[in-house]
Amino acid sequence: MYSLKVEDVGKRFGERKVFSKINFELFTGDSIAIVGSNGSGKSTLLKVILALLTPSKGVVQYIEDQTVLSDDIFRSYISFVSPYLNLYDHLTAEENLIFFSTVAGFHVTGKEINALLEKVGLEGRGMDYVMGYSSGMKQRLKYAVALLKKPEFLFLDEPTSNLDDDGKKIVFDIVEEYRSSSIILIATNEKEEYDLAKDIVRLT
Amino acid sequence: MPKTSSGLLSRSLAVYFKDLRMELRTKNALNAILMFGVTTLTVVSFSLGQSGLSPKLLSALFWIIMFFSAMSGLAQTFIREEETGTSLILNLTAEPNSIYIGKLLFNLTLLITMTSIITPMFFIFTDAPTENILPFVVILTLGVFGLVSATTLVAAIISKASVKGALFAVVSFPILMVLLMVLVGATEKILDNNSLSSVSSEIQFLIAYVVVMTTISLLLFKFVWRE
Structure with a gap:
């Protein structure tokens, strides 16, 4: 508790x-x-x-x-999602997810990444650079990052x-x-x- | 229990490889450092020519170029986090020590890359004596470690300020002054064809400087980064 x-x-x-x-x-x-x-x-x-x-x-x-x-x-x-919290534009969505999981101290599998991206409606866009995302897609990716650690x-x-x-x-x-x-x-x-x-x- | 399973090293390496990957894609810091280094070196060599400069002058010129080249790029790693608004999520996600070590390794890579390009050019352009090259590399290596160990924490401090560029050199200078004086003195002796044993006290100082600066930075970084 x-x-x-x-x-x-x-x-x-x-x-x-x-x-x-x-x-x-x-x-x-x-x-x-x-x-x-x-x-x-x-x-x-x-x-x-x-x-x-x-x-x-x-x-x-x-x-x-x-x-x-x-x-x-x-x-x-803790996890935090906000419009003023930015992810790394020069990394892909998958690289962002792998980075934030590793730096937080745990390992995330490719399957888990795909599941998270699917959950936020970004399936098939994991290899795209974040700089190419719209503001709404970036916001969705922030949720995927937030949910990495449950x-x-x-x-x-x-x-x-x-x-x-x-x-x-x-x-x-x-x-x-x-x-x-x-x-x-x-x-x-x-x-x-x-x-x-x-x-x-x-x-x- | 915290939900962490991997150690400090893997988390630090994650920060390091993230910065390295982004630098290879943008080349912001490397371009800034190399442009400054090459431009300064070219201007100096054209104005002075290969006219048999004294070891004292050669040594001073070399470390002036190294200092200002380093100043033009080493702060980028923290400034970029602030300017792109990624410092917030990094702050919330990563442990301060892993950020510091990752950034330190990144700056070290950056300065080693710069040094490996600038140094041969310096010897070619100024016709500096190359007989004593091994001792020179020892002093140079310690100098690079000294510059990086002292400036990485300063870079974190100034990244929070509004006037970042000028502040980096201004705040770094007092911390680096002693280091640069020792480096210039040691390099002068080496270029004057003295053996490595003649600069043993300088080497001891440089090792102590790197150890002290890195330890202090590790202890203080958390407070700088999270405030």
Whole structure:
């Protein structure tokens, strides 16, 4: 059983307060949507939770069976998909998948790669350079990378950004598949996206 | 337990081969380094001619060319991650030590490639004495390791800044000044036909410099990379 504890978290950039006093605790099987107007700090909160930014106040803890996970360990449990997270354009989709699995410390077979690409609707495009992909295809490939490690914590920032209807359905299916076995956080303004989550945290 | 099964070496090599593959496809860093090195060398050789330059001058010229050529390309490996927006997913996926070691190996490959092209050209263009070539290669090898060990961490630091290009040379210079002074002194003695034993203290310094710089960089890299 895993949990994510966000305790009294606040973030400031200089004099400007982005958000403060964010509190919630999630357990495996929980999902939460972080919603708010543009500039309210949804992506910033996600980055703080992902330890990509240091909180100005408060703590974020990743816990496995009452043991707080260290920085290096919890990263092996999380996956993140976002429009501003880029893959390597000068590598093919397959090379990207092999690289991210190896660098994360595990081996992925050709069969698993094909299955992942098929899952996100990119079958037959694995040998293409990512620079030749459309923005929607790149977004789909990010999901394939995210699912490489079967994450215990799945973070999605604007999850259906750049995707067509088929792509959106793939994302909804992925969220449904991981709903019971993962903790899911979604930062969004789209109703159909925050409806995927059980609870909502609203930033003002 | 973390979900990792492969070791630090294979993860570091994954970073190394990824950078190498991308460099072979784009040739960004290699072109920058080689263009600077060849241009500088050509200008120097045409302006000074093959007029029997003193070992002191030859040694200084050689390391000036090496320093600025290295500065023009060694930061690319980190800057490219920042500029293309891939540093975020690399940060989330890879352990800092494997990134540092992979990038260090990549920079080493880049500088060895550059050195193996620039050095023969330097000897041809300047008519530098070649009798003592083996000791020269020893000093050169230690110099390359020294340059790479000191500048890889600096490259990671400046990749987060907005004015990257100029900053790299400015921040690297104080760290590299001692190294360059020792390298120029040792190379001068070697070009003056002294034996390798005459530069034993310089060799000891260079080995210590590489070990200290690499160790410090390994310890500090995590904080630089993740902040």
